Amino acid sequence: MLNLNLFRNIGFPLYLFIYLILPYSAITETLKVDFIRNLETSLNKRDLEFIKKNFRNDENQNIPKQFSKIINDFPKCKWKIKRLKSNIPDEEILRIKVSGEKIVNGEIYILESKFDYLFSIVNGKISEGIIKNLFTTIRNDNKKIDISFKIPDRVLTGSKYDIDIILNKPLEEVIIAGAIKPYQVYSFFEQEILLEPLASGGIFKITRAPSKPGIQIWSGIIAHPEGMITFTKSIDIVDEI
Numbered sequence: 001m002l003n004l005n006l007f008r009n010i011g012f013p014l015y016l017f018i019y020l021i022l023p024y025s026a027i028t029e030t031l032k033v034d035f036i037r038n039l040e041t042s043l044n045k046r047d048l049e050f051i052k053k054n055f056r057n058d059e060n061q062n063i064p065k066q067f068s069k070i071i072n073d074f075p076k077c078k079w080k081i082k083r084l085k086s087n088i089p090d091e092e093i094l095r096i097k098v099s100g101e102k103i104v105n106g107e108i109y110i111l112e113s114k115f116d117y118l119f120s121i122v123n124g125k126i127s128e129g130i131i132k133n134l135f136t137t138i139r140n141d142n143k144k145i146d147i148s149f150k151i152p153d154r155v156l157t158g159s160k161y162d163i164d165i166i167l168n169k170p171l172e173e174v175i176i177a178g179a180i181k182p183y184q185v186y187s188f189f190e191q192e193i194l195l196e197p198l199a200s201g202g203i204f205k206i207t208r209a210p211s212k213p214g215i216q217i218w219s220g221i222i223a224h225p226e227g228m229i230t231f232t233k234s235i236d237i238v239d240e241i
Contacts, residue, residue: 036081036094043079046071056125074100074111090120107140107227115234132215134234141227147202151218154236155209161235163218165203171225178203180220193221209237 042050070077077100084093098113113136119129133153139145150164163180177195180203203220210216219232 036083040079040081043081054125056122056127070098070100074102076100077111084116086118091118092121093118104140108142109138109140110143111138112136130215131234132236134217134232136232137229138231139227139229141224141229144226145222145224145229147222147229149231149233151233152235154238154241156241157209157213157237157239158211160206160208163203163205163207165220165222165231167201167222167224174225176201176225177223178221180205180218182207183217183219193219195221195223198222209235213237213239 038050041047077098080097080099082095084095086093094117096115096117098111100111102109102111113134115134115136116132117129118132119126121127135149135151146168148164148166148168150162150166152161155161165178165180167176176198178198179193179195181193203222214237216235216237217232218235220230222229222231
C-alpha cells in the first residue's frame with residue numbers, strides 16, 4: 001500500500017523540467033555536420049565557452065546558470081543532436097535528446113528528454129530560439145510501471161483537448177497518487193504539485209487551450225508502489241493546423 005503521507009507535501013522541483021525549456025544549443029551560420037558534432041561534444045564535455053560564443057550577447061548571461069542546473073542535477077547526462085529540415089526560410093531546427101541518471105537516497109532516477117529547437121541566425125549567432133515538442137520524464141521505477149502518455153503536440157487556440165496519462169496495468173486495492181498542473185514558459189523555476197489519490201488508472205483531464213497562439217506546458221507526477229514518474233510536455237497552441 002502506498003503511503004500518501006510520503007508524497008502529499010512534496011516540494012516538486014519543476015525546474016528539473018523547465019531548464020530544458022531554455023536554449024542550451026550553440027549554432028553557426030554554416031550548420032555543417034562537423035559543427036553539429038562539435039556542438040554535441042561541447043555539451044557532453046561541459047565546454048561553456050564554446051557554447052557562449054555562439055549566442056547573442058543578450059542571452060550570454062543566462063547560459064552558464066541554466067546549463068549548470070542540469071549538470072548539477074545530472075552530472076553524467078548525455079546530449080545527442082540531429083539537424084532536421086525546415087520548410088520555413090531562414091529557420092533552422094535541431095532535434096535534441098538528453099539522458100542521464102542520479103542517485104538520491106539509494107534510488108536511481110533516470111532523466112529522458114527530447115525536444116526540437118527552432119531558431120534563426122543573426123550575425124553568426126543564435127537568435128529567437130524556441131523549444132517545441134518537449135517531452136521529459138524523470139523516473140525511479142526502472143521502467144517497471146507500464147504507462148502511456150497521450151498528450152497532443154499541438155492544438156488550436158481556444159479548443160478543448162484531452163490529456164490522458166494511462167496506467168496500462170492498474171493495481172487493485174492499491175492507492176496510486178498523482179497530479180498535473182499547467183505552467184507558462186519562463187514563469188517559475190520551482191513549484192509544488194500536491195498529490196491526490198487517483199480513483200482510476202491514471203490521470204484523465206479535459207482542458208481548453210489559451211485563446212492566443214503560444215506554448216502551453218503541463219507538468220505532473222505519478223506516485224506508484226513501484227516508484228515515481230515526473231513528466232513535462234509542451235503543447236504548441238496554433239491558429240490553424
